Amino acid sequence: MIDFSLPNETQMLVATVKRFVEKELNPLEDEIERTNAIDSGVADGLRRKAQELGLWAMHMPEEMGGGGLSTVEFCLVNEQIGHTKDVLARRAFGHVPSILVRCAGAQREKYLHAAMRGEIHVSVAMSEPEAGSDANGIRTTARRDGEGWILNGSKHFISDADVAGAYIVTAHCEEGISCFLVDRDTPGLELGRIQKMMGHRGTHHNGLFLINCRIGPEQLLGELGRGMSIVLGLINVARLAYVGARAVGMASKLLEMSIKFAQQRCQFGAPIGSFQMVQKMLADMQTEIYAAKVMVLNAAWEIDQGRDAREKVSMVKLFASEMLGRVADNAVQIFGGMGYCTELPIERYYRDARVFRLYDGTSEIHRIMIARSLLERGDVPL
Ligand SMILES: Cc1cc2nc3c(=O)[nH]c(=O)nc-3n(C[C@H](O)[C@H](O)[C@H](O)COP(=O)(O)OP(=O)(O)OC[C@H]3O[C@@H](n4cnc5c(N)ncnc54)[C@H](O)[C@@H]3O)c2cc1C
Incomplete structure (x- = not known):
């Protein structure tokens, strides 16, 4: 039997996150959009409130001080988090990279536990000007220097690099690509300029330069030469929750606003919602949101069962992100000229x-990836 009902405690958690987003985060959005920044005192206050409610680093294991949510639960809360701006989600709920669970020895206190307490932010620095989709094509090198390494190379588009105290950097060494923890104040590490983006104002992305950057042996994260499998092994939950579930949340918010507008805005003496072409857009939006939501939860459930859900996660990432694009486009269309006007948030959602x-993979x-696994397997899975 398939049971889609949610336990009471899950419903209460989702309701708590929804209230937090509406009460604490939504009111801050216009100011952040205007200034492209969030005050650090405000950000700290949000984190403390979220920590008090048990909403910080909800995806991390309980024994490490996290919320210990299942993937299904984490996706459900991220659907609500999709109703607010990316930077507010990051500051309030914590983007502790899952890869920090691989910290060992003294790294655990310095990076993992500090990040779990909200004392340090750690950014993931993989992409380079010459290597985005081709993550194995990075040029950053880690050359042996006694027991430690000397890093050389450059990274770009690193989210939250300007607030990070340390970076997880991928680099080529003799044994293959490895991950290294590099502190912000390491000599030879320089933060590049903020790379201005079309949307997600308030979240900043910078380049990073590593120029003869010397690090000790204790900075290696995980096994030598296993960097890509460490990263890829932990990326599925992030793709589902931060992209799939948040796309569902953002699309739902756009649909809610579109429904209200279609009920209120009158042309030709009638609400535009009474016109069948507008109804078609609303119906298509809702249908696609529903499909994406079911896909997110099914893939999340597969992960919780310990199954290999990589192909499903790719389908979710693909469908949910493209669904959001179509929903945002329909929302602009339903709002007409006001959808294009910066007085309303619709155009912001369209850009975001x-x-x-x-x-997280184009x-x-x-x-x-989907086609490759279909062709390798040679059949269509359920
Ligand atoms: C807002 C934002 C935040 C980011 N944050 C981070 C971060 O925190 N850390 C980090 O490391 N990176 C980050 N990135 C980088 C992101 O992961 C890359 O932008 C992404 O992987 C795509 O790489 P690219 O931009 O170099 O595009 P490219 O790989 O150059 O691709 C360009 C185009 O070619 C297509 N293409 C490439 N290869 C193929 C192929 N084999 N077949 C068909 N088409 C192909 C792509 O789909 C795309 O359409 C961020 C990017 C953005 C925009």
Whole structure:
């Protein structure tokens, strides 16, 4: 029997996150959009409130001080978090990279536990000007220097690099690509300029330069030469929750606003919602949101069962991000000229939505991954 009902405690958690987003985060959005920044005192206050409610780092294991949510639960809360801006989600709920669970020895206190307490932010620095989709094509090198390494190379588009105290850097060494923890104040590490983006104002992305950057042996994260499998092994939950579930949340918010507008806005003496072409857009939006939501939860459930859900996660990433693009486009259309006007948030959502198809693997890369596993297997899975 398939049971889609949610336990009471899950419903209460989702309701708590929804209230937090509406009460604490939504009111801050216009100011952040205007200034492209969030005050650090405000950000700290949000984190403390979220920590008090048990809403900080909800995806991390309980024994490490996290919320210990299942993937299904984490996706459900991220659907609500999709109703607010990316930077507010990051500051309030914590983007502790899952890869920090691989910290060992003294790294655990310095990076993992400090990040779990909200004392340090750690950014993941993989992409380079010459290597985005081709993550194995990075040029950053880690050359042996006694027991430690000397890093050389450059990274770009690193989210939250300006607030990070340390970076997880991928680099080529003799044994293959490895991950290294590099502190912000390491001599030879320089923060590049903020790379201005189309949307997600308030979240900053910078380049990073590593120039003869010397690090000790204790900075290696995980096994030598296993960097890509460490990263890829932990990326599925992030793709589902931060892209799939948040796309569903953002699309739902756009639909809610579109329904209200269609009920209130009158043309030709009638609400535009009475016109069948507007109804078609609303119906298509709702249908696609529903499909994406079911896909997110099914893939999340597969992960919780310990199954290999990589192909499903790729389908979710592909469909949910493209669904959001279509929903945002329909919302602009329903709002007419006001949808294009900066007085209303619709145009902001339209811009914010665009990046979902680019990061965490572009649509093209996920199509390649889906097709590859279909052709390797030679059949269509249920
Ligand atoms: C807002 C934002 C935040 C980001 N945050 C981070 C971060 O925190 N850390 C980090 O490391 N990176 C980050 N990135 C980088 C992101 O992961 C890359 O932008 C993404 O992987 C795509 O790489 P690229 O931009 O170099 O595009 P490219 O790889 O150059 O791709 C360009 C185009 O070619 C297509 N293409 C490439 N290869 C193929 C192929 N084999 N077949 C068909 N089409 C192909 C792509 O789909 C795309 O359409 C961020 C990016 C953005 C925009």
